[in-house]
Amino acid sequence: MTLKTLLSLREIIDSSIDHLQSHYASKNLDLPDLNEPYSTSPSEAALGDPEIVETLNALVGASYQLIATVRTPFIHVMDGIFAYTLSSCIRVAEEGNVAEILREAGPSGLHVNDIAAQNGLEPTKLARVMRLLASHHIFREVKPNVFASNRISSYIDTGKPASYLFSPNADKYSGTSGVAGFIDHVTDEVMKANSHLWETMSSPEKGHSFSAVHAPLQEWSGTDKQFFWWIELPGNERRLLRYSAAMRATSLWNSPDAILHGFDWAGLTPEDVVVDVGGGTGMPAMYVARAHPHVKIVIQEREQVCEHGIAYWNEVFPEAIKSGRVQFQPHEFFQPQPTLPTNTPASVYLLRTVLHDWPDHECIRILQNLRAAAAPKTKLLIGDFMIPYACPDDSVAARTIPGAKTATAPSPLLANFGKGSATTYALDMAMFTNFNGQERTLAHLADLCQKTGWKPVQAHRRDDTPFGFLVSEPIPV
Ligand SMILES: C[S@@+](CC[C@H](N)C(=O)[O-])C[C@H]1O[C@@H](n2cnc3c(N)ncnc32)[C@H](O)[C@@H]1O
The missing domain is CATH 3.40.50.150 (Vaccinia Virus protein VP39)
Structure with missing residues (x-):
């Protein structure tokens, strides 16, 4: 029965790829290359065509269902519980302006020591972060400890010069799509507060409450203020700025x-x-x-x-x-x-x-x-x-x-x-x-x-x- 399911999933994957191929052939285009920097090209735009998106969802859904079917429950659960490591490593790359540094380095990339010389992080620790990301197809390790950008990592690039971003009072988010702001918002306050989900849900006071001040945010931060008032408190100026940028990025969800x-x-x-x-x-x-x-x-x-x-x-x-x-x-x-x-x-x-x-x-x-x-x-x-x-x-x-x-x-x-x-x-x-x-x-x-x-x-x-x-x-x- 399960093997039959696997075969059905394979059929969905095969037919989805066939559809993708004919979609791109009809436009005389090739799929965007994972190893190339992101660009607003017709090839990239074609992935968002309404007639293909359902096919892509089926392809992703079938691929992941296949993974869940063939992996041991132990590994599948482990992958789930360690998912936070991906979030926190993306934050390091984002806050450390690694996408901007590697854009300037070009396709051959940069040794982690040279990346670290620009953003001030400890190079062997940064290498481990970068390797975890590269293993999830965010950045590439092109030679041992040499990292380069790819299609996904360059998407989080603000396009601003790295030297400017390291200058005092640099404004990372203005004039951008807001993706960098969205990443920083989610991988900072949202992720930290979400780690208190259980404590909130099992709390006698907050668990069954629908008050806007009984969310994991309050459990984590200790504030008694609703999010929009909390984020305006002195000390949260940077958070407010990037939240405004993050809201621009919500347009990208569709x-x-x-x-x-x-x-x-x-x-x-x-x-x-x-x-x-x-x-x-x-x-x-x-x-x-x-x-x-x-x-x-x-x-x-x-x-x-x-x-x-x-x-x-x-x-x-x-x-x-x-x-x-x-x-x-x-x-x-x-x-x-x-x-x-x-x-x-x-x-x-x-x-x-x-x-x-x-x-x-x-x-x-x-x-x-x-x-x-x-x-x-x-x-x-x-x-x-x-x-x-x-x-x-x-x-x-x-x-x-x-x-x-x-x-x-x-x-x-x-x-x-x-x-x-x-x-x-x-x-x-x-x-x-x-x-x-x-x-x-x-x-x-x-x-x-x-x-x-x-x-x-x-x-x-x-x-x-x-x-x-x-x-x-x-x-x-
Ligand atoms: C998720 S954002 C959506 C922004 C925008 N509608 C969009 O789609 O990009 C929610 C917005 O509600 C605003 N907001 C929150 N509380 C508000 C209030 N009491 N009165 C007016 N706006 C409020 C926030 O400042 C925030 O910009």
Whole structure:
């Protein structure tokens, strides 16, 4: 029986590779080379094509299911419990600017002593970190103790000169995609706090609580403040800066322009105003602003983030801010909606990756505030991961909301493609860790909408990503 499963997995792997090959052949391209630096090439872009991503998920899911099937349980569990070593070694490379040093060294790489001479780390310890990473296809060991970049390691390169990054007050994250900031955020406070998951879940006070201050973050740091207030405390300045950068990188969890397919933006008129509630520094809004120049956008955020956001837009898309087409408005979303700077009602309230930061009762407060300010034609647009079950989804929401159904993986894969979608569950744990929040199923999001006077009318989901958009309309009172 198990051998039969292995053969079925091999068939999925074979047919996925065949599909990949014909996909690339049809474009006259070759796959990106793991040993070459990352570049924004057509070959790299082709991996993100919606028609191929499900195939890739099946390939990854089948490969990992095959690994789990053939390895001894001991080794499989050991691999799991030591997974943290990969996170902490990635952090060392990131904080030590190794990707930048090795970009400047070129394809033949650099001896670890010369890397260490630049970043000040102890060379034999750094070599061990680099070897662990190279064994996971992040960097290459091209000769003993000589390391070079590869496609994965160069992806975390900020593109800035290494000498600049080692100068006092260097700003590593500005003008970048935010990937480096995301790595530092996750491998520092999130990983450390997550190591207190058991202590939090078994705590008589916190275990059954959904308070936003009863997360592993508080258990680890000893703070009594919710994440967003904790990160603004003196001493956390660098953490706040990189968190803002990290939020830009969240656009990379799906194809960056996914937001363009999450709503009928073209149907809006120049009089319409999109209010991006908790919009961060405005990376997702920027996709809309660039693709639909007629749309007015107000990004509502906490005051400090507005300042980072304005600086970011002034750097990368100044005309949108200078013309007033895009504006930042300091606003706390637990307070009633303020009058917009446009003096008009909102046409769309966008909540992208906001609700996942909060437990249900806080989401209800946010949604109620928006419902109270909504005009009859205002739409609510939630963009969030719609976390799949590990089995087929037969929920009422999946069956009744137009656009809600997504593909189920072929047997013997898990319905959610297993490892092919596993980062979604890691993100869910990160939400738990920082906020006592969570990624939700579509049914859960739809339920929150219904409870706060919003009727879900359309989902925009794609088979290639668990990230989706849910459009709701005000339920008349
Ligand atoms: C996960 S980020 C999402 C940012 C943005 N929507 C995006 O998709 O990139 C959540 C945002 O909520 C903001 N936020 C948290 N608490 C807030 C509050 N009480 N009022 C307004 N914004 C808040 C944070 O500053 C953060 O930028």
